[in-house]
Amino acid sequence: xxxxxxxxxxxxxxxxxxxxxxxxxxxxxxxxxxxxxxxxxxxxxxxxxxxxxxxxxxxxxxxxxxxxxxxxxxxxxxxxxxxxxxxxxxxxxxxxxxxxxxxxxxxxxxxxxxxxxxxxxxxxxxxxxxxxxxxxxxxxxxxxxxxxxxxxxxxxxxxxxxxxxxxxxxxxxxxxxxxxxxxxxxx
Amino acid sequence: xxxxxxxxxxxxxxxxxxxxxxxxxxxxxxxxxxxxxxxxxxxxxxxxxxxxxxxxxxxxxxxxxxxxxxxxxxxxxxxxxxxxxxxxxxxxxxxxxxxxxxxxxxxxxxxxxxxxxxxxxxxxxxxxxxxxxxxxxxxxxxxxxxxxxxxxxxxxxxxxxxxxxxxxxxxxxxxxxxxxxxxxxxx
Numbered sequence: 001x002x003x004x005x006x007x008x009x010x011x012x013x014x015x016x017x018x019x020x021x022x023x024x025x026x027x028x029x030x031x032x033x034x035x036x037x038x039x040x041x042x043x044x045x046x047x048x049x050x051x052x053x054x055x056x057x058x059x060x061x062x063x064x065x066x067x068x069x070x071x072x073x074x075x076x077x078x079x080x081x082x083x084x085x086x087x088x089x090x091x092x093x094x095x096x097x098x099x100x101x102x103x104x105x106x107x108x109x110x111x112x113x114x115x116x117x118x119x120x121x122x123x124x125x126x127x128x129x130x131x132x133x134x135x136x137x138x139x140x141x142x143x144x145x146x147x148x149x150x151x152x153x154x155x156x157x158x159x160x161x162x163x164x165x166x167x168x169x170x171x172x173x174x175x176x177x178x179x180x181x182x183x184x185x186x187x
Numbered sequence: 188x189x190x191x192x193x194x195x196x197x198x199x200x201x202x203x204x205x206x207x208x209x210x211x212x213x214x215x216x217x218x219x220x221x222x223x224x225x226x227x228x229x230x231x232x233x234x235x236x237x238x239x240x241x242x243x244x245x246x247x248x249x250x251x252x253x254x255x256x257x258x259x260x261x262x263x264x265x266x267x268x269x270x271x272x273x274x275x276x277x278x279x280x281x282x283x284x285x286x287x288x289x290x291x292x293x294x295x296x297x298x299x300x301x302x303x304x305x306x307x308x309x310x311x312x313x314x315x316x317x318x319x320x321x322x323x324x325x326x327x328x329x330x331x332x333x334x335x336x337x338x339x340x341x342x343x344x345x346x347x348x349x350x351x352x353x354x355x356x357x358x359x360x361x362x363x364x365x366x367x368x369x370x371x372x373x374x
Contacts (some may be wrong), residue, residue: 010256010263010335021208021215025231026310028208028215033258036335044212045259046233046310069197070308071220072232076197077308115353117361119306121257121264123213123233126307127356148197148223164369166302169314171358174304178365182351 009036012043020044048126052096053082053172055114055180056106056133062153063177064104069148078162079170080177081151082128092129100133102142104151109135114179119171130176132183160186196223199230207231235313239283240269240359242301242367243293243320249340250364251291256335265349266357267364268338269315279316287320289329291338296322301366306358317363319370347373 013034021028027047034040056064063080070077083099085092093111100106114130143149160181162168168177180186200221208215214234221227243251250267257264270286272279280298287293301317330336347368349355355364367373 006254006263006337007256010254010337012256012258020210023207023215023217023231024229026215026233028210028213030210031258035333036256037333039333041333042211043258044210046213067193067197069194069199069223070305071199071218071230072310072312073305073308076193077305079308113353115351116356117358118257118260118264118356119358120311120313121260121266121357123259124307125259146222146224146226146228150193150197164302164366166300169303169305170308171304171306171362175358175361175365178362178369179351182365182368 011036015040044123046124046126048124049085049088049090050092050126051082051084051128052092052099053080053128053130053176054096054100054133055080055131055176056100056104056108056136057156057180058136058153061156061184063156063159063180064100064106065152065154065159065173066103067150067152077170078168078173080173082172093131096129096131096133101139103149105139105141106133107137107139108133109137112183114176117172117175128172130172130179132176132180156180156184156186198223202227231310233311233313235311236272236275236277237279237313238269238271238315239279239286240267240315240317240363241283241287241320242267242318242363243287243291243295243323244343244367245323245340248343248371250343250346250367251287251293252339252341252346252360253290254337254339264357265355265360267360269359280318283316283318283320288326290336292326292328293320294324294326295320296324299370301363304359304362315359317359317366319363319367343368343371343373
């Protein structure tokens with residue numbers, strides 16, 4: 001936990017803030033700040049609404065995974081279902097229910113919060129809220145016409161092994177998987 | 188693993204690429220791409236050299252952690268030592284050794300690769316390579332004069348509990364901690 005001495009020693013104070021690039025996905029800011037030693041410098045970062053990620057698990061222990069082409073990586077990435085908040089103040093659980101339904105057609109009766117994760121604390125304000133969803137019912141998915149992703153189920157144990165071996169690299173997927181494995185006592 | 192059918196179904200093809208913002212930290216690109224349905228659209232992303240993260244563990248099971256003010260979060264964040272590659276083709280293990288020495292003064296005789304993690308596959312090319320470092324020797328750290336961070340040691344079990352409770356939110360820290368906990372059999 002922070003205390004006042006530590007904050008004084010480490011804090012960077014905002015002097016001014018400027019939107020320097022506003023795109024369809026990314027909003028980049030550059031702020032002038034004061035360092036703890038009194039010098040001034042700049043900090044560049046992305047402002048992001050935040051996001052959600054869902055480990056949807058069936059009674060047999062298999063988990064819904066998606067395969068999606070992720071353009072910055074120039075390859076198909078295996079991930080848990082996830083999506084952005086519509087607005088910065090959207091309730092994350094509501095966003096998680098919507099994203100899971102739209103991307104996979106799944107509704108869940110039990111939701112367990114797995115905590116938040118900051119993907120890139122150096123250059124984005126994004127926090128991803130992670131959930132375990134159980135008690136699943138299956139319906140139709142509802143993708144945007146320009147959204148392309150494949151859904152399948154993978155045993156939790158296989159997902160854990162693929163995180164441990166380095167085959168699954170997506171950060172939110174690794175954290176949610178390893179947390180669920182601890183909660184469910186998967187060796 | 189990808190197969191040709193899946194790639195055809197999901198692939199987004201680059202048509203052109205443009206650097207739209209070049210800052211001191213962030214380089215933002217906007218590419219025109221072709222979707223699997225033949226439509227064209229844009230993709231914005233950060234080009235990043237990649238990074239490293241180190242869980243440096245003493246024989247008593249305590250791990251080096253840093254406390255650092257992370258401006259985009261406007262608060263002090265607890266993290267494992269980490270840093271960027273100097274160039275895109277720097278050998279990650281060399282960068283890990285350098286960053287650990289500079290930030291904490293620690294040299295390690297045993298290095299175990301924990302795999303890579305993609306923090307934000309939707310909008311950055313960054314991959315963070317994670318390591319477990321053991322056989323520690325302690326010397327002086329070598330921070331930049333404008334770099335401010337506090338180093339201490341935390342028992343691995345406490346680090347795991349703080350990841351599970353949601354108190355520790357940094358993504359690389361959660362993944363490396365939960366992986367080391369599995370490797371070391373921490374309940």
